[in-house]
Amino acid sequence: MSSGFKGKAPSRRQFLAGAAAAGAGAVTAGAAKAEGDPLITEVQFWASGTGDGVDATPYGLPIRFEADVRRRNVEWLAADTISSINFTPIHALDGTITPAGCAFERHHSGAIELRKQDYRLMINGLVDTPLVFTYDDLERFPREQHVYFCECAANSGMEWAGAQLNGAQFTHGMIHNMEYTGVPLRTLLEEAGLDTAGDLKDKWVYVEGADASSNGRSIPMEKALDDCLVAFKANGGALRKEHGYPVRLVVPGWEGSMWVKWLRRIEVMDGPVESREETSKYTDTMADGSSRKWTWEMDAKSVVTSPSPQAPIKHGKGPLVITGLAWSGRGAITRVDVSKDGGKTWETARLAAPGDKMALTRFCLDTEWTGEEMLLQSRAMDDTGYVQPTKAQLREVRGLNSIYHNNAIQTWWIKPNGEAENAEVS
Numbered sequence: 001m002s003s004g005f006k007g008k009a010p011s012r013r014q015f016l017a018g019a020a021a022a023g024a025g026a027v028t029a030g031a032a033k034a035e036g037d038p039l040i041t042e043v044q045f046w047a048s049g050t051g052d053g054v055d056a057t058p059y060g061l062p063i064r065f066e067a068d069v070r071r072r073n074v075e076w077l078a079a080d081t082i083s084s085i086n087f088t089p090i091h092a093l094d095g096t097i098t099p100a101g102c103a104f105e106r107h108h109s110g111a112i113e114l115r116k117q118d119y120r121l122m123i124n125g126l127v128d129t130p131l132v133f134t135y136d137d138l139e140r141f142p143r144e145q146h147v148y149f150c151e152c153a154a155n156s157g158m159e160w161a162g163a164q165l166n167g168a169q170f171t172h173g174m175i176h177n178m179e180y181t182g183v184p185l186r187t188l189l190e191e192a193g194l195d196t197a198g199d200l201k202d203k204w205v206y207v208e209g210a211d212a213s214s215n216g217r218s219i220p221m222e223k224a225l226d227d228c229l230v231a232f233k234a235n236g237g238a239l240r241k242e243h244g245y246p247v248r249l250v251v252p253g254w255e256g257s258m259w260v261k262w263l264r265r266i267e268v269m270d271g272p273v274e275s276r277e278e279t280s281k282y283t284d285t286m287a288d289g290s291s292r293k294w295t296w297e298m299d300a301k302s303v304v305t306s307p308s309p310q311a312p313i314k315h316g317k318g319p320l321v322i323t324g325l326a327w328s329g330r331g332a333i334t335r336v337d338v339s340k341d342g343g344k345t346w347e348t349a350r351l352a353a354p355g356d357k358m359a360l361t362r363f364c365l366d367t368e369w370t371g372e373e374m375l376l377q378s379r380a381m382d383d384t385g386y387v388q389p390t391k392a393q394l395r396e397v398r399g400l401n402s403i404y405h406n407n408a409i410q411t412w413w414i415k416p417n418g419e420a421e422n423a424e425v426s
């Protein structure tokens with residue numbers, strides 16, 4: 001292999017020098033130290049012996065050095081963890097798919113353990129033939145695979161009154177994005193037969209879980225027949241217990257509360273039930289005290305995940321990657337703008353891939369940081385033409401009494417030392 005290649009390949013130093021001349025700047029600053037670095041000049045212990053054999057971890061977990069990338073809850077939010085929520089560490093992830101092991105959980109009466117053998121799904125009410133499916137039955141229907149985000153309507157809810165929680169994980173982490181495999185709900189409803197229901201326009205389905213809370217929600221028939229999935233796999237594998245094993249409902253683009261886990265019953269009805277989770281909860285109290293209901297779709301939203309309070313800039317001025325997530329429950333993300341000055345001027349970010357409908361979209365702005373403070377914001381647009389509002393714009397319409405459905409623009413105050421803090425410029 002002693003071809004002429006060796007002589008022609010640029011040395012690391014030449015490469016770095018070239019890169020610097022091309023404007024890559026301070027990314028190369030550490031290179032000069034390479035010569036005296038024992039990590040380069042000495043044989044390290046990991047190269048002096050052998051590593052683990054193939055069966056050391058039949059089902060692997062992340063390496064221990066990444067232990068900090070984990071779900072977290074905010075203890076004062078709920079009296080007990082069985083009816084609470086934790087948050088996805090979005091500040092530490094990239095791409096769009098959320099690893100199941102750190103995807104947020106929201107339970108009203110704890111995560112239950114339900115075996116496939118004990119699983120039953122009933123369809124009843126205004127159907128021609130009431131049916132009960134086992135888990136195995138579900139796997140015999142034609143299936144579909146789709147990537148969708150699931151966002152709790154309470155995501156960013158604590159931020160209505162002002163900047164509150166210090167980290168993208170806490171302000172925006174009630175969201176996950178997975179590839180689901182499942183049977184269209186339409187297929188199962190048609191299997192039971194909808195002639196008895198008559199005109200489907202004013203019909204609803206009521207969906208319930210097998211947990212003690214049951215988390216019942218009413219869904220208009222139009223949505224039930226459109227794109228809802230009765231899902232039994234996420235990210236290629238079985239659903240995790242905490243995400244509804246063995247079967248959950250996927251309601252693309254609509255608030256997480258409707259994504260019933262441990263799905264046990266679907267009743268076709270001639271009206272909505274107006275259950276707890278769609279009256280006293282998950283409605284929006286307006287300025288005049290009245291309540292806005294049936295706000296199912298999650299409006300376009302985005303957040304810079306890095307830099308952010310839990311992901312400060314540690315490398316000083318020079319090349320900086322600003323990255324984040326954008327999504328819309330009404331369709332696909334078409335554009336994301338980033339502002340460094342609290343919304344006075346905007347630059348259009350690069351989308352890692354064209355936005356998928358009702359799925360997370362990753363954006364990046366590859367930029368140079370002068371070392372000055374920034375008021376970092378992102379603003380999402382979707383294919384309906386909707387533009388993510390500022391906090392002031394949202395409050396003008398909704399007042400200050402809301403908890404749910406806060407999709408306002410988020411601001412991170414980046415300080416000259418690279419640290420970041422939750423801030424509000426409105």
Ligand SMILES: Nc1nc2c(c(=O)[nH]1)N[C@H]1C(S)=C(S)[C@@H](COP(=O)(O)O)O[C@H]1N2
Pocket residue numbers: 103104105106107108109150151152153176208209210211213214215242243244255256257258259260261262
């Ligand atoms: N059966 C059941 N389904 C449920 C819930 C529940 O407590 N029980 N919580 C709902 C709420 S409010 C949300 S936001 C999502 C959260 O899904 P996740 O736990 O997979 O993140 O599940 C929904 N489905």
Ligand SMILES: [Mo]
Pocket residue numbers: 106151152153154256257
């Ligand atoms: Mo939720």
